[in-house]
Amino acid sequence: MKKIAVLTSGGDSPGMNAAVRAVVRKGIHDGIEVYGIYQGYAGLMEGNIKKLELGSVGDIIHRGGTILYTARSEEFKKDESQHKAIKNLRDLGIEGLVVIGGDGSYRGAAKLTEKGFPCIGLPGTIDNDIPGTDYTIGFDTALNTVIESIDKIRDTATSHDRTFIIEVMGRHAGDIALFAGLSVGAETILIPERQYELDSVVKKLNKGIERGKKHSIIVLAEGVCSANELAQKMKEKYSLETRISVLGHMQRGGSPTGFDRVLASRLGARAVELLQEGKSGRAIGMQKQQIVDHDIIEILKQKDPLPEGVYKLSQELSI
Numbered sequence: 001m002k003k004i005a006v007l008t009s010g011g012d013s014p015g016m017n018a019a020v021r022a023v024v025r026k027g028i029h030d031g032i033e034v035y036g037i038y039q040g041y042a043g044l045m046e047g048n049i050k051k052l053e054l055g056s057v058g059d060i061i062h063r064g065g066t067i068l069y070t071a072r073s074e075e076f077k078k079d080e081s082q083h084k085a086i087k088n089l090r091d092l093g094i095e096g097l098v099v100i101g102g103d104g105s106y107r108g109a110a111k112l113t114e115k116g117f118p119c120i121g122l123p124g125t126i127d128n129d130i131p132g133t134d135y136t137i138g139f140d141t142a143l144n145t146v147i148e149s150i151d152k153i154r155d156t157a158t159s160h161d162r163t164f165i166i167e168v169m170g171r172h173a174g175d176i177a178l179f180a181g182l183s184v185g186a187e188t189i190l191i192p193e194r195q196y197e198l199d200s201v202v203k204k205l206n207k208g209i210e211r212g213k214k215h216s217i218i219v220l221a222e223g224v225c226s227a228n229e230l231a232q233k234m235k236e237k238y239s240l241e242t243r244i245s246v247l248g249h250m251q252r253g254g255s256p257t258g259f260d261r262v263l264a265s266r267l268g269a270r271a272v273e274l275l276q277e278g279k280s281g282r283a284i285g286m287q288k289q290q291i292v293d294h295d296i297i298e299i300l301k302q303k304d305p306l307p308e309g310v311y312k313l314s315q316e317l318s319i
């Protein structure tokens with residue numbers, strides 16, 4: 001394999017740049033030309049493709065976002081768009097593609113592979129919702145951003161004896177809420193993977209108040225409901241006043257943590273190796289500290305499991 005390309009797609013996440021850098025540098029190290037596709041699949045269809053050099057990825061490992069930009073494209077879901085994308089790649093002599101993104105981006109990569117163009121998927125999303133990897137690129141950074149924010153909110157919650165509902169991202173997954181909730185010692189963690197009874201949430205808060213605790217933190221995953229909705233229910237049903245804080249897009253930004261930089265570098269380099277080994281349609285991840293790869297179609301059929309041990313512990317420690 002002499003020429004490969006890399007793109008970032010879907011929601012951006014901190015560490016995507018480190019992954020792009022690893023693909024480019026490992027490729028050049030191994031004597032391969034590496035092309036960057038700008039604006040994800042939209043750019044691929046339009047032929048927005050440029051050759052990247054060692055210097056193109058200098059000074060980016062510590063930056064959030066993605067230098068290749070990212071985009072969402074409904075158009076790309078059509079067969080004819082995918083054929084056009086493959087033609088654009090083949091016209092430049094490109095033989096393999098590394099796709100960094102979430103499960104939607106994986107679907108696109110699977111489609112291109114099915115149509116005969118070798119693709120490798122790297123899990124780039126803060127949500128940690130991709131099966132076949134213990135962690136996705138960006139999760140650790142987002143987690144630390146959330147922890148830092150909640151620590152600050154706790155200072156003011158303590159000073160004013162208030163109950164705060166903090167809504168965090170994660171789409172349909174509760175990993176950010178669960179890990180952040182455990183890390184900040186939240187009184188309650190609400191995640192979409194587990195049903196909750198508002199009665200017991202309020203009972204627990206009241207039990208705390210009886211013990212002399214006047215401030216509480218509820219970490220709410222966006223996949224459950226909005227902080228507004230929960231606050232309203234608590235007020236209407238239990239006359240419980242809460243303050244809300246929706247952390248929003250700041251969770252997707254920032255300089256990646258050391259963990260995310262190392263993860264992105266390892267996965268990016270492995271993607272280049274897999275293409276050189278003639279493999280395609282693989283999703284790369286890290287499980288039990290080992291770099292692994294799985295069939296991308298199988299990964300798309302699976303549901304990402306909630307780390308049960310962490311959930312159980314969060315319940316045991318927040319009594």
Ligand code: ADP
Pocket residue numbers: 009010011041042071072073074076077078101102103104105106107108109111125
């Ligand atoms: P993420 O990769 O973060 O999950 P999206 O779900 O928005 O983000 O997917 C990113 C892009 O991947 C979409 O805009 C689309 O171009 C492409 N994609 C998603 N699903 C499919 C599909 N079923 N077939 C082909 N391409 C898809």
